[in-house]
Amino acid sequence: MTAAAPADDVPAMLPPGALVERVEAVLAQDLPAIVRAGHPVLRRPAQDFEGQLDDGTLGRLIATMRRVMHEAPGVGLAAPQIGIPLRIAVLEDRGVQDPAVAEARGRTPLPFTVLINPRYEAADGALAAFYEGCLSVPGYQAVVERHARITATYTQPGGITVTAGFEGWPARIVQHETDHLNGQLYLDRALLRSLTADAEHHRWAQPTVDAARRGLGF
Structure with a gap:
């Protein structure tokens, strides 16, 4: 299974008809590509979902986002990450096996959750x-x-609006994905002296960031 090419530029606001066309174009791909930092769709607040998609299309979009999230793999995906400027995100985290990590980070399992127009x-x-x-x-x-x-x-x-509490790692996932819908990346909030390439992250993969604070000086 191969990923399709990244989505083309997306205007800041799309009228309903153009938005539906954008969604159908993305859903027509075998596996929609995740757009990368530098794509303007990641830097614009997404549009509120106000019924622009019928129930069937919305369901197909959510199912596709869940599949892309699992294939990546990741624990969250926002619609702008596949080039769709709508305030929709999917979340799911099975947690971790290491009890020390789970306790330090509050990483409890998060069942599959769909956020529409979250705050x-x-x-x-x-x-x-x-x-x-x-x-x-x-x-x-x-x-x-x-x-x-x-x-x-x-x-x-x-269509039911709910208010729910989240803590620990699930709260972090909700914040991360909601930030995406506001045109923000996690790097906007990051302590940049902590920035670590994946190949070096084994140095700081402890349950907490205490060792990384000492080693990298943040």
């Missing part, structure tokens, strides 16, 4: 700093300090 706010003042990567910025990881607990409001595919 979030901090539940309290607690912050947590850990390494993150991004499917649109391959080859590197960096430490990002994020809210440890959040309250998120989003719409589900059936």
Whole structure:
């Protein structure tokens, strides 16, 4: 299975008809490509989903996004990452086997979740700093300090709007993907002295970032 070529440039706003055409063009690909940093669609706030797609097309889009996320592999994918400027993201994380990592990072399993038009706010003042990567910025990881607990409001595919609390790693995933929908990459929030190539990340792959702080001086 091969990935298709990256999507062409996408205007900041697409009328409903053009948006449907864009979605159908992406869905027609065998495996839609993940666009990389430098593509303008990643740097523009995505459009609110307001019923521009019928239920069947929305369902096909969500299923395709889930497949792309799994193939990457990743634990989250936002629609702009496959060239579609809509406020839709999919999330799923099976967690990790290492109990020390799971405890330090609060990495509990996150069942498959679809966020439509999400927004979030901090539940309290607690912050947590850990390494993150991004499917649109391959080859590197960096430490990002994020809210440890959040309250998120989003719409589900059936049209029901819910407000739910997230903490630990699931909260980090929600924030990362919602940032994508706002035109932000994780590097915008990263401690850049922590930036690490994947080939060097074994040095700092401990449950916490304490060793990386000492070694890289951030």
